[in-house]
Amino acid sequence: AQTVTQSQPEMSVQEAETVTLSCTYDTSESDYYLFWYKQPPSRQMILVIRQEAYKQQNATENRFSVNFQKAAKSFSLKISDSQLGDAAMYFCAYEDTGTASKLTFGTGTRLQVTL
Amino acid sequence: NAGVTQTPKFRVLKTGQSMTLLCAQDMNHEYMYWYRQDPGMGLRLIHYSVGEGTTAKGEVPDGYNVSRLKKQNFLLGLESAAPSQTSVYFCASTTGTRGREQYFGPGTRLTVT
Numbered sequence: 001a002q003t004v005t006q007s008q009p010e011m012s013v014q015e016a017e018t019v020t021l022s023c024t025y026d027t028s029e030s031d032y033y034l035f036w037y038k039q040p041p042s043r044q045m046i047l048v049i050r051q052e053a054y055k056q057q058n059a060t061e062n063r064f065s066v067n068f069q070k071a072a073k074s075f076s077l078k079i080s081d082s083q084l085g086d087a088a089m090y091f092c093a094y095e096d097t098g099t100a101s102k103l104t105f106g107t108g109t110r111l112q113v114t115l
Numbered sequence: 116n117a118g119v120t121q122t123p124k125f126r127v128l129k130t131g132q133s134m135t136l137l138c139a140q141d142m143n144h145e146y147m148y149w150y151r152q153d154p155g156m157g158l159r160l161i162h163y164s165v166g167e168g169t170t171a172k173g174e175v176p177d178g179y180n181v182s183r184l185k186k187q188n189f190l191l192g193l194e195s196a197a198p199s200q201t202s203v204y205f206c207a208s209t210t211g212t213r214g215r216e217q218y219f220g221p222g223t224r225l226t227v228t
Contacts, residue, residue: 004157009155033213033214035216042221043203043221043222044219044221044222045158045205045207045217045219047216047217050214050216052214091157091158095213095214097213099165100146100163100165100171101146101209101211101212101213101214101215101217102148102160102163102173103148103158103160103217104160105150105157105158105159106157107155107156107157108157
């Protein structure tokens with residue numbers, strides 16, 4: 001079974017600064033998808049960004065970008081120009097390559113944004 | 116367009132009681148999922164469905180049953196609740212095409228005393 005590891009339980013960043021959240025995963029597959037989801041205090045899970053393993057180009061969504069290192073099985077999330085609204089739990093997730101698109105989640109990183 | 120809704124939002128049960136959590140989606144999604152979220156453990160898959168009338172076990176299925184009689188609804192049942200089932204439960208759905216976003220409901224906080 002695939003495993004997803006987030007080794008940083010908590011991170012802190014000052015407003016307007018940049019922070020990077022780490023994620024590593026274990027798989028024997030070559031074609032898969034990786035995701036970052038955000039869970040603010042409201043508890044609602046929100047997709048932040050998605051990366052297809054076959055695409056070498058790192059995904060970018062506005063202030064959010066990833067550093068995808070396929071050989072190292074690493075998928076970090078960079079948040080630029082951090083805002084107070086970025087404070088949340090962030091979960092890295094791996095999509096199963098079978099037919100059911102099942103997700104395996106990491107344990108999450110709680111991001112605090114300070115003034 | 117409500118997306119994914121869950122009923123109820125909160126519930127307290129006594130050990131041994133039963134209950135059903137209802138998940139409904141209005142996006143015509145094929146795939147639906149039930150996860151539980153516990154502190155320090157992320158989200159873990161309980162059961163899932165790839166279409167009306169189908170269900171399958173996920174990572175932590177023991178103590179739960181599911182049914183998907185209609186495409187838009189996915190029910191999660193606890194036949195005899197245990198304190199270990201105290202958790203926040205999330206339902207999610209997606210189109211059935213690989214790599215697509217899963218849309219999550221707002222969650223149900225269940226406490227078993």
